[in-house]
Amino acid sequence: MSNPAVHYDVIDGIAVIAIDNPPVNALGHAVRHGLIAALDRAEADSAVKAIVLGCKGRTFSAGADITEFGKPPRDPGLHEVIERFDNSTKPIVAALFGTTLGGGLELSLGCHFRVATADAKMGLPEVKLGLLPGAGGTQRLPRLIGPEKAVAAIVSGKMIGAKAAHADGLIDAIVADPIPGAIDFAKTMLADGRKLVRVRDRSEKITAAKADPSSFDKAASEATKRLAGVEAPAACVQSVRNAFTLPFEDGLAAERGMFMKLVMGDQSRAQRHVFFAEREAQKIPGMLPEVKAAKISRAVVIGGGTMGGGIAMNFANAGIPVTIIETDEQALTRGLDRVRQTYDVSVKRGALPEGATETRMALFSGTTDWARIAEADIVIEAVFEDMDLKKRIFAKLDAHARQGALLATNTSTLDVDAIAQSTKRPADVLGMHFFSPANVMKLLEIVRGKATSHQAIATAIGIGKTMGKVPVVVGNCDGFVGNRMLARRTTECERLMLEGALPQQIDAVVTRFGFPMGPFAMGDLAGLDVGWRIRKHRGVTAPISDALCEQGRFGQKTGRGYYIYENGSRTPAPDPEVETLIVETAARLGIMRRQIDDDEILERMTYPMINEAARILEEGIAIRPSDIDVVWVYGYGWPVWRGGPCFHADLVGLSKIAERLDHYAKATGDAGLAPSALLRQLAGESKGFADFGKAAKVAAE
Numbered sequence: 001m002s003n004p005a006v007h008y009d010v011i012d013g014i015a016v017i018a019i020d021n022p023p024v025n026a027l028g029h030a031v032r033h034g035l036i037a038a039l040d041r042a043e044a045d046s047a048v049k050a051i052v053l054g055c056k057g058r059t060f061s062a063g064a065d066i067t068e069f070g071k072p073p074r075d076p077g078l079h080e081v082i083e084r085f086d087n088s089t090k091p092i093v094a095a096l097f098g099t100t101l102g103g104g105l106e107l108s109l110g111c112h113f114r115v116a117t118a119d120a121k122m123g124l125p126e127v128k129l130g131l132l133p134g135a136g137g138t139q140r141l142p143r144l145i146g147p148e149k150a151v152a153a154i155v156s157g158k159m160i161g162a163k164a165a166h167a168d169g170l171i172d173a174i175v176a177d178p179i180p181g182a183i184d185f186a187k188t189m190l191a192d193g194r195k196l197v198r199v200r201d202r203s204e205k206i207t208a209a210k211a212d213p214s215s216f217d218k219a220a221s222e223a224t225k226r227l228a229g230v231e232a233p234a235a236c237v238q239s240v241r242n243a244f245t246l247p248f249e250d251g252l253a254a255e256r257g258m259f260m261k262l263v264m265g266d267q268s269r270a271q272r273h274v275f276f277a278e279r280e281a282q283k284i285p286g287m288l289p290e291v292k293a294a295k296i297s298r299a300v301v302i303g304g305g306t307m308g309g310g311i312a313m314n315f316a317n318a319g320i321p322v323t324i325i326e327t328d329e330q331a332l333t334r335g336l337d338r339v340r341q342t343y344d345v346s347v348k349r350g351a352l353p354e355g356a357t358e359t360r361m362a363l364f365s366g367t368t369d370w371a372r373i374a375e376a377d378i379v380i381e382a383v384f385e386d387m388d389l390k391k392r393i394f395a396k397l398d399a400h401a402r403q404g405a406l407l408a409t410n411t412s413t414l415d416v417d418a419i420a421q422s423t424k425r426p427a428d429v430l431g432m433h434f435f436s437p438a439n440v441m442k443l444l445e446i447v448r449g450k451a452t453s454h455q456a457i458a459t460a461i462g463i464g465k466t467m468g469k470v471p472v473v474v475g476n477c478d479g480f481v482g483n484r485m486l487a488r489r490t491t492e493c494e495r496l497m498l499e500g501a502l503p504q505q506i507d508a509v510v511t512r513f514g515f516p517m518g519p520f521a522m523g524d525l526a527g528l529d530v531g532w533r534i535r536k537h538r539g540v541t542a543p544i545s546d547a548l549c550e551q552g553r554f555g556q557k558t559g560r561g562y563y564i565y566e567n568g569s570r571t572p573a574p575d576p577e578v579e580t581l582i583v584e585t586a587a588r589l590g591i592m593r594r595q596i597d598d599d600e601i602l603e604r605m606t607y608p609m610i611n612e613a614a615r616i617l618e619e620g621i622a623i624r625p626s627d628i629d630v631v632w633v634y635g636y637g638w639p640v641w642r643g644g645p646c647f648h649a650d651l652v653g654l655s656k657i658a659e660r661l662d663h664y665a666k667a668t669g670d671a672g673l674a675p676s677a678l679l680r681q682l683a684g685e686s687k688g689f690a691d692f693g694k695a696a697k698v699a700a701e
Ligand code: 3HC
Pocket: 023, 024, 026, 062, 063, 064, 065, 066, 067, 078, 099, 101, 102, 103, 104, 106, 125, 126, 129, 132, 133, 134, 135, 137, 276, 279, 280
């Protein structure tokens, strides 16, 4: 018997079964098949007294093979493999290391003991794929760590470190080396005559929850706060509850039923799409495999304001020393103080350990001396949004930076090519567009100029990942991908108010769709003066928003914007004065306001953006539709379970969207709302963005 995905060995009477399926030992068909064959062998060999289950490579299994979901199932299923392991009469010890996730952890829960290295992490992240753990995780984990802790772990999908896992009873020992450690554990267990105990038979924590489910109820409602409309978390709660209300077999069957339903549903499909889209976004057509990210050991950030401070924190958080360059000592002190305060708040909230402010601040230095640029492997500019200033700064960077250093601008609206041209090394220049707050927001648009080299892009992607960001490479145009699409939505917001809707109605539609915030509450939070300044600069108007700004209503920071915020409240409250202003402005412009229903609002909040996405693809500004989805999920709060604008558009159907856009173009007189050539073409061919993406992939290969 030979199965390259699963190795079998016997060492001192202990059978060692090792999964070998790079890169993450996913439990695909060949692995499942190999596991059963190896177990058969171990059971049949009377010389084998115990079994160790381990993995080769960089990690214990990261779970089921996600690429198999949605395809016809192939026997043996994972639940069957786990059942076989569970029922083995020879004790099985799982040897965990790296990240043991999903089905990987469930497989280990089907073993009788678990040991792990000290740096191992484990979790059931299925919820992030719109699923619940479907191979016994919701029934076995509560039996080990208790239903309260299990529901928190399963609904959040968060990983648990080995130390906490040991304290909670999820693992039995911490070992230095996974397989040798597990072998030693098995030998000791045999020598001590210790009996194997199946996780399914552990009843202590289940009985306690059954007697008094109140702490489970509390943990469940805490875990599902703010998750309305999402199917998977509710299913996770139900299934964990089954662990103490139903017999084990019934709980398992119910879990499987819920898993099958979710895996076929649109929400899970959307979340799996985003999982793969995020990884695909890092693949750049035409980039040779030998082009690797350069090592970044020191960084310089020019400008220590709102963005510069946050960007610098990303470096320090990744353990990379960073220098902020400012115009004068005062600005420098202000910038560094703000960073320190941000760290202090995180420590206070428990998001960072005690003492973290000092360790992180030790990586910061500040200066007004431009010669310090020579130390840097990367320089990120984050000064005022002013082309002449940025050009001057890049000329200075060119003079001081070492050859090969990456030179990046954080501009949100300016032409990256024009900035690059002020250096003699435009191949090393690109945009790194962080989102505010830069130390928190995951999206990083990497703006590629005409001359930007693959090397520079690879380094920007690499450092982005090191910072924990989700990098997406985009082309150079006004607004890049995210803000360019957002501008379409902003235009519709203004129009809808004039035509008859109110901010609270529009925000309610958008949040019901799944965004964490509506556009008006968001505007108030970010500050309405920012957009006002840009409009004035560009010579465009937005009658209602301009009027609000003229009254000094800049949003939360002035206590008034589209909403009113009384006594320092951060909760938007509708303001009758705003309604009056909207009604009067519409009357002044001769617009008859009408009742606008929620369906129309939702269409106008999404379809014009989808149309812009099609233009962005036509122009090659985004490499593929799924990149646009990643931008919107990670940068703008598009609900992940709706997969992003392009995925959602395919679900709605492009022909319907094209037809409605034609209607709105006619109704508003805005030709820009008419379907773009690509949208019209795809709709005409009954195709979707996914077809466009596939064709683009084939062409690139
Ligand atoms: N199935 C299939 N492919 C997977 C996979 C999985 N479970 N996990 C990762 N991969 C692939 C990725 O798509 C990527 O492929 P690519 O190189 O072609 O783009 C490759 O493995 C490497 O992955 P990453 O780039 O993400 O590698 P990292 O080292 O950054 O991260 C990881 C490793 C933490 C394991 C991360 O990949 C991860 O979170 N994976 C998903 C884990 C997960 O969700 N498991 C649950 C699966 S569902 C399940 O088990 C159902 C069960 O309950 C029945």
